[in-house]
Amino acid sequence: MKSYWISLYLKVENQDNLKKYAEVVTPIIKSFGGVPLVRGGKHETFEGDDFVRTVVWEFPSFKKAIECHNSKEYLAGWDIAKHTTVRHMQVIEGFSTE
Template sequence: MTAYWISLYREVRDDAKLAAYAELAGPALTGAGGTFIARGFPEQVYEAGQDMRSVLIEFESVEAARAAHDSPAYQEALAALGDGAVRDLRIVPGV
């Protein structure tokens, strides 16, 4: 079953750390089978929506998304990010 990796950037604390993370994370996640579906700031928010950077990545399964997160390449990206951002990251199964 398809799964979706959803990242919401609640706060960016260090643009340089975020850029270093992005340079490593993109190749790590696509190399692990992820396909970027959407990324950026919302064009419109409703209800309790917040104007924050969002990233949506599709994987073939929850297991593949977990493996991507736990991979050495992505862990290197996380180390580069460090405390550069406060994020809400979740993996959600598709329907």
């Protein structure tokens, strides 16, 4: 079953850090089978908190998504932005109605 990283950014204090983080981790995430679906972009909030940025990555499995997140390479990349960025990040397994 496909799974998804969903990152909802509450605050970004340093855009340069976030940009460098994205440059470093994008090839790492792709090496675990991650496919970018949403990265920022135009949005409208109808209910709840309005996040400054939303990022969604699709993975071939829950296991691969967790392996990627817990990899030393990804965690080293996250170190670039984690002190200037506040986000809610979760990995969630998809489902099918078929």
